[in-house]
Each structure stands twice: as C-alpha cells, then as structure tokens.
Amino acid sequence: MKLRQKLAVALASAMVVTAVPVVTMAASTNALLKETIKIKEDGSFTQITTANAVKMAFKDNQGASNEIFYLDLSDAKWEAKLFNDADHALNSNNEFQQIGTTDAWYYGAKGAALDHTNAIAKYELQDKSSMKVTVYGAQLSGTNNEVVLPVLATMTGADAKVAVVTRGGSTTATASEWVFATASEKKATYKVGDLPSFYTSGEVAELVLTETYTGSLADGAKITLEIADSDFRFEDYANVQVKGSYGFGNMTFTNGTDFTVAKGSDEGSVVITFNALSAANKAAQDSMGTLKVTGLKVKATTKTPEAGELLIDVKSDNLVDAKNDVAFAKIAEYATFIEMKDEKAVEIVAGRIKDVEFTIGETVEDSIVGGREFEIKLDNANIDYRTIIEKYSKNTITLPSGVTSFDELTNKQVKALNGQLDVAALRTADLLKDKVGSTSNVIIDEIEFARDKDDLIDPTTLIVTLNTGLQTNKNIDKMTFKLPVAVSVANKEKETVKITAEGRALETEVSTTAVTIVNPFNVETEALTVKVGLQKQKGGKITLTETDKDMIKKGDITFAVEKADSGISFSGDVTLATEGGIKNVEIKTDKAGESTTVTLNRTSKEAATISVEDFIVTVDRTVPEGSYDLKISGDAIDAYGESITIEDFIVVGTPNTQDITASNGLVKGTAVFEIGKTTYTAIDGTEKTMDAASYIQDPGYTMVPVRYVAEAFGVSEQDILFGNGVVTIFAGTRTIQLTNGSNIAVVNGAQVAMGTKVAIKEGRTYAPVGEIARILGISTAWDATAKTATFTNK
Known part of the structure; x- marks a missing residue:
C-alpha cells in the first residue's frame, strides 16, 4: 500500500473512532458463596440453602440497566426439575418461581408473585450446560448492588465447575470460573514452588497441598516421592517442615508427631505421611486448608551429575493428578554471574564521576568458594580512589610533611597510601551489601586495591577476600557493590566500560558492560607550524564543541606542550572566541610560558563552542625538528586532572634562506634603536x-x-644566559661571552678586543653599538642627528 493510501486509511479510522461514543463499563466483583462442597458422584443440589452459589457485586451499575450473562457448567448439568422443586429459601426469604410452563424462572422474595418488576433475577435454561441469567437493574440501585445466584445442579463428573460467561452481552460482569462442588475421593491438589538451582546437593522446591474441600485432609493422607534420576538420592529427613495456612492457619504441624517422613523403597524414594487431625483441630477448621512442605533435601550419587531438571514421580491415591516426572529443581553446573542494577549500564560523561551499582553472585550453590580471593576490574575507567581512600581507608592516613589536608595530596601521593578498605564502613554507607540471607553473617572479609609494579594503587582493580565460613551456608550467595567510577576525558571516544570479576573464589570469570561513555565535546585542530630559533611565531587553532549543554564544567582548560622543558614556550595574547550558550570566559598565558589557560566562570545553557587560535610561540635554537603534541587538561574537562593529547599539533622546521643568512644564522632584517628610548x-x-x-x-x-x-x-630568551657578571649569548652560528668591566669578548672561543668595556647598568648588560654589531656578524649605521643606531642583517 502506498504511503498516501496508508495515511488515508489512518485518517478514516480516526474519524470513525472519534464519531462513535465510547462507554467505559466497570467490572463486577465475583466469588463463590461457599468453598467447594463435597458431594457424591451423581448427587444433586436441590435445596437453595445447601447449594453453592455465585456472589456478584455490580458496584457501578446503580440501577442503570439490566445485567445479562450466562452461568455455564462443566462436570455438572442444569435440570429444570431441580428449580421446580426448589421450595426452600436461601435465607427463608427467596425462592424460584416457574414462568408459565417454560424452562425459565424468576428468582426473588418468597411468597410474592414474581415478575420482571420485583424479581432479583431471571434464569432461562439454554441447555444442560448453560443458563442465561438476567439480573434486573432495579434491584441494583443505591447500596443494594450485590446478588447471590444459587447453582441448583446435578453432578456428572468429579469436579463440577461454574463459569460466568459474558458472550459479548449487555453486562459489566467479569468472566470467572470456580470448582463449586467435588465428587472426587481425592483429598488434595498439589503444586510445586519455584525451582531452586544446585549442582551436587540442595533443597528441592516446596510442595504445596490444598484440600479439595474443607476437611478432606482431616483424616490424614500419604504421598510418595520417587526420584526419577539415579544421580540423586534423598537425605536429611529430620529438617523437613510443614506449615499450615488458611483453614490450617492456626495449627502447628510437628515432624514425627503430626506427620512423618521416611525412606521409601530405596534411597531415591521418600514417603510423607500426614496423620489425622486431632479432634480439637477438626472442630477448629472453618475452611479449606493448605499445607506447605519444605526442607526436603537431595544429594548427588556421582561427582558430575547430568545438568537439567531434577524430576520426581509424585505418587498418591489422595492427590488429584498425581503423576511422574514432575520438576522439583534445576541441576546446573557451578556458575557465577555479574549484573547491573536494573540490568542497565550507567551513563557517565567522560571526565566525570558517577556511582555504578552491580551484583556478583552464584546461580548454583557453592559456585562461590569461601576463603579465596577474586578481582573486580574495570577497563576504560578507574574507581574513584581518592574518595574511597579518604572515606573508607582501613588505616589511619598520615599526611606528608607540609601537607595539611587530604585534598592537597597529589594523585600519586594518594596512590602511595595503603589500599586496604574498611569493609564495615562500606556496608554502613550502603556501598556493599553482602549479608547471607536474613542472617548477620557476611560473605566478604577484606577489600583492597591492587598495586602496580611501582607499588602504587591500581585504581582499575579491587581484590576481594571472602569469608572462610561461606561454604557452610546453603544460600545462593551474592554481593552488591556501589562504587564511584571516574571515566577519564582521555577515554571520551571509547564507547563503554566493561567490569570483570575473576579469581579463585569464582567458578567462572564473568563480565558485563557497566558504563556507557558520553563524549562531552569534539575537538577540531589546525596545526601550528614554527621554525627553530624564532621568537613569537603565531598560528594554530583548537576548537572544542560541546555535544550538549553543560558538558564542559566551570573551571580551567589548560593548553601545554606535552613534553616539559621542550624549548617551546607560549607568550603574548591569544585569540579566544565562543559561540552558543557559554559566557564569561577568560584566557591567559602564564609568566613562564609553559601554558595557556581558558577559565570558564559558568557552564553553558546550550551546546557551546570554544575556539583558541593564533597561539604565540617562541622556539629556542636547541629544539630538534619534528612534531610536538599538545596536552589539554584542567578541572573543567576532567575531575581527576586527566588530559587529552592533540598529536603533532606543533610542527618545528629548520629556518630557510629567506629567514637567515648562511654566515651568522640570525634572522634577516633591520632593527632600529634610539638613544634614550625604551622602545625599538x-x-x-x-x-x-x-x-x-x-x-x-x-668619550662618545x-x-x-x-x-x-x-x-x-631571533635569539631567544633561553639562549641568553647571565651569571657572575658574565653574559653568554648563543646567537646563530656564534657563541658569545661578555664580561662586565672587560673590553675582551670571547666569540666561539676566540678573544676579540673591543674599543670600550662592557657595562652593567640597572641590571642590563650594555656594549658599544659598533662592537656588538661586529661580534654578532651584522652591520650597523649611526645617525647622529636622529640619534639612532640601525642594525641590519642581510
């Protein structure tokens, strides 16, 4: 179908729906008046007072309309004669009256001439299994919205059922079905609870018995359970327990007195015998009772039982549907698991810290081995070791000399601390949950950080030591951790963080995706190309574009050459531009020229862009040719001070012949100095x-x-050295030394006499204009009128 056709159909359907008024009808509340009634196989219910009945409450009808539905029978039949003979009122007030000679009856107040105006309901026999019922709306007004509809029927099977069937009629009745009577000699139905998992031994699922009618188990019962698999046998009958509920709720059932559990024909068979209730308990029972059998244990007869369901044959003349091959447990090889809270990975913006909650446990009892260790490892992220060590260290933290608070410690200093953690404190803070069932016993003894080859804390790994008594409990053990996880901004291009648990304490290595990494910003760059030995070279551009608002935090972003003391330094003003939802941004270069820093005084209200361009860079003559990386760091992009690297951002080349002369290695050009001025x-x-x-x-x-x-x-500041009255200058191809008060200069090791002595004035070294030109290998011209000295390098 074409798109236009689909749209036309959808619109037409919408018009039809909106044109038809919608009536929302409430449901009725249904129940049997009595519990299942015991009766002989072909017995009939002829008395209203002794028959069972369907009780229905139409709370929202309020007399608005009649309710029309059907009462259908199975293992029983409707018979007209039972209604014609029904002259005993349910509560001495109501009766059935035949309508003429039809198979239809009004049901209502005894002694009155009933019709549709005063009857509670009308029954119309459809066939032996179905009765049409009309409940008159007039009887449902006000608070009188409940009716009781007797079921006068004859048994045709063991368990007779009555069902409320609507068949699309005009009614608010809710479809329902019950066993209203039983002719079965069976005393109880049964069901098996949730299947536990174990490998070589364990407790099977609970067996729940429910009476088929009130008192059906009063005289006792016997059940035999036989394991269909020869790999297992029953054991430890003494711990089997029986608990009563409903009609047996106030009764106590004691092993050996009220019931017994004994070996059957062999070790794979057990017989459970329920003794008759005492006279007092029989008298006290007022409804059908339920018995729950627990504590029945099995043990493997082989070291390697076959995995699958543990099947048991249920045999008893007292149970409904007793049958073979009923599953009571799952036999599974030892296995462990790891799963995230709510089975979802946690989203963490790269550069930030967030709690990650996960559970490590066993799917089969004893898969986790006590007294042993296992490791919890993260990839692409670290545990927030600063927070964990500061708050939950097992040992007292001693600060180094000169350090007054934990916050002053460097990351390396924190990593050098003891990595053992206070497990009890972790439990108190809800970072660890490892209690065994409802007891006070715990699974974990110790937790500590692993250490690297330099004996520093490895923030990616925790070592967990388990309690030696773990193997004595019969629980499915599990441990829940909630750890603060820090994702480095350096991993912003990674997609996920995986968490892995492995070690001798676990039967199998397990892992899962713990974190989905959110990239906070994208980086675009234009490389800065510079030449050796030149000052204040300008160029390069870096643009940070947020992927969403508030991705870059309030704080600093610092740009620095990856290699310290590289001979490359920053200086001067840098161009800063912003776009989008970010304002109040500052930029500065530190005095040492080691870095340029952008300061954000607030976060963005929409995705923003920050551009830094025209870096001003000086490259001294010692810097080798090649490419140099730029490091971007700061608390605005990473909580731990981690950085990202822009590879090959600065490209250093050798100056060409347009920049220097072949003779002296200095930059070509002309510079003019004027006497008495502080500018040139x-x-x-x-x-x-x-x-x-x-x-x-x-003298002049x-x-x-x-x-x-x-x-x-072109001589850089780093190539001019002062010390003890001597200035050393690395100027292109020449190394020059000038000494205060001396007229002798040393050029490439050779002494050169000057016309006057070198002088130091106000901390600066001065030499005669002609002599300094000759020493540097450049030409000079003196203009006496303008009082200017012009230096030229050709």
Whole structure:
C-alpha cells in the first residue's frame, strides 16, 4: 500500500473512532458463596440453602440497566426439575418461581408473585450446560448492588465447575470460573514452588497441598516421592517442615508427631505421611486448608551429575493428578554471574564521576568458594580512589610533611597510601551489601586495591577476600557493590566500560558492560607550524564543541606542550572566541610560558563552542625538528586532572634562506634603536618595549642593551644566559661571552678586543653599538642627528 493510501486509511479510522461514543463499563466483583462442597458422584443440589452459589457485586451499575450473562457448567448439568422443586429459601426469604410452563424462572422474595418488576433475577435454561441469567437493574440501585445466584445442579463428573460467561452481552460482569462442588475421593491438589538451582546437593522446591474441600485432609493422607534420576538420592529427613495456612492457619504441624517422613523403597524414594487431625483441630477448621512442605533435601550419587531438571514421580491415591516426572529443581553446573542494577549500564560523561551499582553472585550453590580471593576490574575507567581512600581507608592516613589536608595530596601521593578498605564502613554507607540471607553473617572479609609494579594503587582493580565460613551456608550467595567510577576525558571516544570479576573464589570469570561513555565535546585542530630559533611565531587553532549543554564544567582548560622543558614556550595574547550558550570566559598565558589557560566562570545553557587560535610561540635554537603534541587538561574537562593529547599539533622546521643568512644564522632584517628610548623598531616593523634604554657613554660610545639587539635578530630568551657578571649569548652560528668591566669578548672561543668595556647598568648588560654589531656578524649605521643606531642583517 502506498504511503498516501496508508495515511488515508489512518485518517478514516480516526474519524470513525472519534464519531462513535465510547462507554467505559466497570467490572463486577465475583466469588463463590461457599468453598467447594463435597458431594457424591451423581448427587444433586436441590435445596437453595445447601447449594453453592455465585456472589456478584455490580458496584457501578446503580440501577442503570439490566445485567445479562450466562452461568455455564462443566462436570455438572442444569435440570429444570431441580428449580421446580426448589421450595426452600436461601435465607427463608427467596425462592424460584416457574414462568408459565417454560424452562425459565424468576428468582426473588418468597411468597410474592414474581415478575420482571420485583424479581432479583431471571434464569432461562439454554441447555444442560448453560443458563442465561438476567439480573434486573432495579434491584441494583443505591447500596443494594450485590446478588447471590444459587447453582441448583446435578453432578456428572468429579469436579463440577461454574463459569460466568459474558458472550459479548449487555453486562459489566467479569468472566470467572470456580470448582463449586467435588465428587472426587481425592483429598488434595498439589503444586510445586519455584525451582531452586544446585549442582551436587540442595533443597528441592516446596510442595504445596490444598484440600479439595474443607476437611478432606482431616483424616490424614500419604504421598510418595520417587526420584526419577539415579544421580540423586534423598537425605536429611529430620529438617523437613510443614506449615499450615488458611483453614490450617492456626495449627502447628510437628515432624514425627503430626506427620512423618521416611525412606521409601530405596534411597531415591521418600514417603510423607500426614496423620489425622486431632479432634480439637477438626472442630477448629472453618475452611479449606493448605499445607506447605519444605526442607526436603537431595544429594548427588556421582561427582558430575547430568545438568537439567531434577524430576520426581509424585505418587498418591489422595492427590488429584498425581503423576511422574514432575520438576522439583534445576541441576546446573557451578556458575557465577555479574549484573547491573536494573540490568542497565550507567551513563557517565567522560571526565566525570558517577556511582555504578552491580551484583556478583552464584546461580548454583557453592559456585562461590569461601576463603579465596577474586578481582573486580574495570577497563576504560578507574574507581574513584581518592574518595574511597579518604572515606573508607582501613588505616589511619598520615599526611606528608607540609601537607595539611587530604585534598592537597597529589594523585600519586594518594596512590602511595595503603589500599586496604574498611569493609564495615562500606556496608554502613550502603556501598556493599553482602549479608547471607536474613542472617548477620557476611560473605566478604577484606577489600583492597591492587598495586602496580611501582607499588602504587591500581585504581582499575579491587581484590576481594571472602569469608572462610561461606561454604557452610546453603544460600545462593551474592554481593552488591556501589562504587564511584571516574571515566577519564582521555577515554571520551571509547564507547563503554566493561567490569570483570575473576579469581579463585569464582567458578567462572564473568563480565558485563557497566558504563556507557558520553563524549562531552569534539575537538577540531589546525596545526601550528614554527621554525627553530624564532621568537613569537603565531598560528594554530583548537576548537572544542560541546555535544550538549553543560558538558564542559566551570573551571580551567589548560593548553601545554606535552613534553616539559621542550624549548617551546607560549607568550603574548591569544585569540579566544565562543559561540552558543557559554559566557564569561577568560584566557591567559602564564609568566613562564609553559601554558595557556581558558577559565570558564559558568557552564553553558546550550551546546557551546570554544575556539583558541593564533597561539604565540617562541622556539629556542636547541629544539630538534619534528612534531610536538599538545596536552589539554584542567578541572573543567576532567575531575581527576586527566588530559587529552592533540598529536603533532606543533610542527618545528629548520629556518630557510629567506629567514637567515648562511654566515651568522640570525634572522634577516633591520632593527632600529634610539638613544634614550625604551622602545625599538623590530625587523617586522613593529615597535617593541624594553626595560632598558640606549645611552651615550664618554668619550662618545653609543651603548645599546645586548639582550634586545640579540632578540631582535631571533635569539631567544633561553639562549641568553647571565651569571657572575658574565653574559653568554648563543646567537646563530656564534657563541658569545661578555664580561662586565672587560673590553675582551670571547666569540666561539676566540678573544676579540673591543674599543670600550662592557657595562652593567640597572641590571642590563650594555656594549658599544659598533662592537656588538661586529661580534654578532651584522652591520650597523649611526645617525647622529636622529640619534639612532640601525642594525641590519642581510
């Protein structure tokens, strides 16, 4: 069918539905007036007072309309003569009156001439198994909305049933069915409870017996259970218990007195005998009773029984449907499991911490072995070891000298602490639930962090030691953990975190997906290409785009070269741009030039973008050619200070012939210094600021600050060293040493005489303009009128 046709049909259907008024009808509340009645096989119910009846409450009818439905029988039949002879009132008030000579009757007040205006109901015989019933709405007004409909019938089978059948009629009646009478000599029905699982031994499911009628078990009963599988036998009859409920609810059943359990024809057979009730208990029973048999145990006759259902033959003349091959247990090989709370993985945004709750247990008794260890391991994530150690350490934490609080400890210092945990404190905080059943016994003795090759805490792994008494309990053991889990921002591209439990305490290794990782932001980059030995080179771009609002937290994002002391430093202003729902953002470069930091003073209200571009970078002459990684870190993107790496972000190359001369290795260009000014004109034409000014020294030498002349031609700050009155300059192909108060310069190891001595003024080293030009291998020109010294490197 084409889409247009489907839409047309859907619209037409909607119109039909909306055009038809909908009437919501309430259901009736139905029940048998009496419990199942014991009667002889072909017996009949001829008396209203002794027959069973269907009790129906039409609470929401309120006289609005008649209720029409059917009462259908099985293992019994309707007979007209029973209604024609019914002259005994249910409560001395009601009777059936035949309508003419038909097989139909009004049911209502005794002694009155009944018709549709005053009768409670009308019965119309359809056939031997079906009776049409009309309950008159006038009788259901006000609070009088309950009717009792007698079942006058003859038994044709063992267990007679009556059913309320609506057959689409005009009624609010609820369909129901009951056994209203029994002619069976059987004393009880039975059912088997939930099937337990075990391997070589265990307790089978409970056996529940329900009387077929009140008092059917009063004179006792006998049941034989025979194991169909030769791999097992019964054992330990002394712990079998019987508990009564309903009609037996106030009675106590004692093993050996009120019932006995004994070996049958062999060890695979057991006979349960229920003795007759005492006279007092018989008199006290007021309804059908139920008996629940528990504590019946079996044990394997072989070390490796076959897996599957444990089948037992149920034999008894006293039970309805006693049969062979009834499942009482599941035989399963030893196995363990791990499962998440609500069977769902936890969503964690990379860089954040969240609780993860999971359960480790056994599917078969004794699959978990006491006195042994197992490990809980995470991949792609860590346990929040800082929180766990601070709050739940088994040992007193001693802070190192100079550290005043736990928060001041570095991650490495925390990892060096003792990793043993206080198990009792974990239980109190509901991070661990490991009690055995309803007892005070526990499964776990110790929990501690594993340690790595450097003897530091391994935050991915916990070692769990189990109680040695675990094997003596007969429970299906399980342990529930709730651990704070930290997903590193470095794993933001990973999809999941798997949790694994393995070790000698567990029969099998088990694992499951514990966490679904949410990527908080995407990163786009444009590489920064720079050259060796040049200052303040500009370029590169990094853009962080949130995948949703509030993905980047309030705090800092720091950009730094992956390798410390690399010879690459940041300086100057960096361009910062934001888009979307983020505001109040700042950026700065630290004085040491090691990093550039973006500070977010609030989180975003919608997915936002942060762009950092035109990094200003100085590369000293010692930096080798190649690619360098950039590290992005900070508390705005990771709670643990973890980082992501932008590989090959900075590309360092050798300066080409357009940048330097072949002779001196310095940058080409012209720089101008003016006497008395604290600024100079750089080779790119921009004005640069100095913290020292050029001056004239008698008898007429023009003195310039050595550092700034060198920097003007590409010598980095790191290549200018000061110490003990000596300045050392690595300037292109030359290594120069100048000594305060001396007119001798050392150039590549050779002494060079200068016209005047080197001077230190206000912490800066000065040399004559002509001499510094000659030493650096560049040319100079002096303009006496403008009082400028022009340095040129061609």
